[in-house]
Amino acid sequence: EVQLVESGGDLVQPGGSLRLSCAVSSFTVGDNHMTWLRQAPGRRLEWVATMYAGGITYYADSVKGRFTISRDISKNTLDLQMNSLRVEDTALYLCAGDCCSPYHFGHWGQGTRVTVSS
């Protein structure tokens, strides 16, 4: 059974940094399309960033230049480095993957919570 487990969420001050990680089992991050999404309280799901199986990365305009998606093939993990955090980045961050498309998401984790507040 495919499992994705996010970690690293925390309370951080505006302007701070945080690194999220997604541990994946029964699904190879290097061979599949991997994505981070988020859901702020009371708001709809929002796509954040995707790493295609081939390694190309794409970002939402709201995080471009501040967030970096990466993968560790040896550990089979997906990471999200978040810098210059803003109050509006507060959300539940979810990791997702799909064998066949970078545009929809066949496997998901349950999320890790990030709160940006002073």
Place this chain on the structure above:
Amino acid sequence: IVLTQSPGTLSLSPGERATLSCRASQSVTSGYLAWYQLKPGQAPRLLIYHASARAPGIPDRFSGSGSGTDFTLTISRLEPEDFAVYYCQEYSNLRMFGQGTKVEMK
């Protein structure tokens, strides 16, 4: 593309038919629309992609239809485990999501 789902909440009994709507502000190219099920404390679940293709392992009581700007998710006979929040998502543009429809037990 902005996706608007209706109704916001659907109150039904097990065994009844659920019809959920997702309307796009502009045409969704090639039916690039997916549906997901979310339950509290659980990972989201992909139900439908390409507007009408069922994801692996999804029961055939779930079906998707539509094209252009109007899409529908139908659950033919509600099972107790189907009470959840359902989201549509387009992927012809920026991977935008709808605001969700909650299917609750009457």
